[in-house]
Amino acid sequence: MSTTVETKDAVAAKLIPIYIMGKKYEVPETLTIMKAMEYAGYKYIRGCGCRGGVCGACSTVYRKPGDYKIYSGLACQTVVEPEMYLTQLPFYPAMRATYNFNDLTGAPEEIFELYPELFRCVACNACTKICPMDVEVMDYIAALKRGDIKAAAEISFDCIQCGLCASRCMGELPQYHIAQLARRINGAYLTPKAEHLKTMVANIADGRYSECLNELKGMDEDTLKKTYTDREMEPATAGEDWTPKESKCL
Amino acid sequence: MAINISNRDSDDKLRQKVTEISGQNFQKCYQCGTCSGSCPMSEHLTVQPRRIMALLQLGNRKALSEANTPWVCASCHTCMVRCPRSIDITRLMEALRLVKLRQNFDKVHPNKVKPEEIAKLPQIAMVSGFRKMTS
Amino acid sequence: MKISYYPGCTLKTRAKNLETSALASLKALGVEFEELPRWNCCGAVYSLADDDLIHLVAPVRDLIRVKERGHDTMLTLCSMCYNTIARANDLMKNDEEKRYTINSFMDEEPDYAGEVRVLHFLDFFRDEFGFDKLKEKVTHPLNGLKVAPYYGCTLLRPKEVALDKPDRPELFQQFLQALGAEVVEYGSSTTCCGAYQVLNEPGAALTVSHNILKDALNHGAEAMALTCPLCDYNLGRRQEAMKEKFDFGDLPIYYFTQLLAMALGLPVEESHFELNTDSSQELLKNKNIINKSA
Numbered sequence: 088m089s090t091t092v093e094t095k096d097a098v099a100a101k102l103i104p105i106y107i108m109g110k111k112y113e114v115p116e117t118l119t120i121m122k123a124m125e126y127a128g129y130k131y132i133r134g135c136g137c138r139g140g141v142c143g144a145c146s147t148v149y150r151k152p153g154d155y156k157i158y159s160g161l162a163c164q165t166v167v168e169p170e171m172y173l174t175q176l177p178f179y180p181a182m183r184a185t186y187n188f189n190d191l192t193g194a195p196e197e198i199f200e201l202y203p204e205l206f207r208c209v210a211c212n213a214c215t216k217i218c219p220m221d222v223e224v225m226d227y228i229a230a231l232k233r234g235d236i237k238a239a240a241e242i243s244f245d246c247i248q249c250g251l252c253a254s255r256c257m258g259e260l261p262q263y264h265i266a267q268l269a270r271r272i273n274g275a276y277l278t279p280k281a282e283h284l285k286t287m288v289a290n291i292a293d294g295r296y297s298e299c300l301n302e303l304k305g306m307d308e309d310t311l312k313k314t315y316t317d318r319e320m321e322p323a324t325a326g327e328d329w330t331p332k333e334s335k336c337l
Numbered sequence: 338m339a340i341n342i343s344n345r346d347s348d349d350k351l352r353q354k355v356t357e358i359s360g361q362n363f364q365k366c367y368q369c370g371t372c373s374g375s376c377p378m379s380e381h382l383t384v385q386p387r388r389i390m391a392l393l394q395l396g397n398r399k400a401l402s403e404a405n406t407p408w409v410c411a412s413c414h415t416c417m418v419r420c421p422r423s424i425d426i427t428r429l430m431e432a433l434r435l436v437k438l439r440q441n442f443d444k445v446h447p448n449k450v451k452p453e454e455i456a457k458l459p460q461i462a463m464v465s466g467f468r469k470m471t472s
Numbered sequence: 473m474k475i476s477y478y479p480g481c482t483l484k485t486r487a488k489n490l491e492t493s494a495l496a497s498l499k500a501l502g503v504e505f506e507e508l509p510r511w512n513c514c515g516a517v518y519s520l521a522d523d524d525l526i527h528l529v530a531p532v533r534d535l536i537r538v539k540e541r542g543h544d545t546m547l548t549l550c551s552m553c554y555n556t557i558a559r560a561n562d563l564m565k566n567d568e569e570k571r572y573t574i575n576s577f578m579d580e581e582p583d584y585a586g587e588v589r590v591l592h593f594l595d596f597f598r599d600e601f602g603f604d605k606l607k608e609k610v611t612h613p614l615n616g617l618k619v620a621p622y623y624g625c626t627l628l629r630p631k632e633v634a635l636d637k638p639d640r641p642e643l644f645q646q647f648l649q650a651l652g653a654e655v656v657e658y659g660s661s662t663t664c665c666g667a668y669q670v671l672n673e674p675g676a677a678l679t680v681s682h683n684i685l686k687d688a689l690n691h692g693a694e695a696m697a698l699t700c701p702l703c704d705y706n707l708g709r710r711q712e713a714m715k716e717k718f719d720f721g722d723l724p725i726y727y728f729t730q731l732l733a734m735a736l737g738l739p740v741e742e743s744h745f746e747l748n749t750d751s752s753q754e755l756l757k758n759k760n761i762i763n764k765s766a
Contacts, residue, residue, distance in 0.1 A: 199456065200452035206460065235484065459482040462671060
């Protein structure tokens, strides 16, 4: 049997010029900014994280020719464009207030006390315009100013703490730190508690699974292996109402 | 309070800056004193509004910068509605504040306002206070 | 007239009593309005510098929100918001160059040229609803409660947005009379309470506020009616500090809309008197303006 594999000529991607911190490089047009910078020979030791668009490490600010606007994006997610003029902003200083979370009660005044610069917001919207995750930053700051922590937590949900909002803020607020406090307060004090979770945790602490766990712990290796391979498994086609025969350890 | 009137103490740049920022012609002031008589903060000022107008006309930067007047002014607009020369004195006070604030100066420091105060104050107190007295 | 109601930051927290009493009253009077679903803080003070445009962006944005909803009128309760937004509105209407710059800057918003009318509650009642009509709707007149109306600064100055003549205004008195109160005339009714100086020169703000209260008391006031949450702080909450410094007695303070709600016979919960000073509830109970059992 022949095992030759047919090969086609590799099609090279078209090269386009981009400017990394003012210096011009020709890079394949299909690459993301991050890959393009690595193609150009840069090695990331900061400003690079998950490479998946959720950690906020690779914030990039860029401009395009003939356009006054400032654009932003995550380097790992944004595909390069011809004549793109970019720089990385791996870090922008923003002080986080220190507080003992257990001392908070969820009153809006607590946020006002910890972040009085909140009141310096002039609703210029520079923060919303620069956000690479399309979070409506100005709107959550407005919500916080009027004491609506829940709305602020909801609006800021997609925030990945990249710091670009703080870098553009006229009022010099650390928006993403304030939003994180709002989300923490919302989760801990404002959203309804899952009572069934509390009950279950108490049951487990009271020893609901102790007998089963001790039984497993007491087995020798062979018995444990056999128990595992002989366990009853839910069939792939089982309906909603399937229950196992042995329910002692559920 | 005696002040020197001489060319040396006259800062034309300051006069120009205040005129630009406020859009007001303080040279029109004929020192009637209605503004001083109307000002609710009068007893707390080191220099009365009427005298501030005179100092502006003279361009006396030193005396103006030592006066607490722009920083005690509450922008109540009583002076400007009564001024017989229709000078918007409130805008002049704002200009005097801004000349200093735009040098990245904070008269009120948001982080130094006592937390107990912030907890009791209405939000508009902080919003307006910071707008008028921080850079 | 399609009305968008603009609350302002403070009315959702510290000045909740101003908002709930106002909105309940509007509903009881059959006035149709819609609260703006999306809005930002207006900035509380109008920028007084000719070259400063950024501080106009916040109030203009709120006006755009009203326009976007297809409404032609913005109704405000907080006097500081009224003053700031009304003046910004005038600028957008009259100053072509600045209008162009601000619209260009806010490239993510539709253009605005002053199409919305800004009204404060008081001039809505005088000019649109009518004080006579209001009087007819009053079911629980205020039993001649001696009320000193306190205007403060922002409703009367500067002339461009003034609701009435700055030195001898009448509309607040007429409003209170329609509710059945006895109006107390006193000189300090339009004198500034110190406003934001509570942050920088709290001693000065305390003194000027104390002078106003003393003046009202000397003219026989049993209560004072206000429109502004910052005045409420300076003249109301700081009475504690005045007791210490000036040996001051007491003067119950109300928002004008709380008195309106009571005069319309609305349930006492709508007025959230727990946010007023303690003596405020006592006085109304003693005067049979709210039920003792409420």
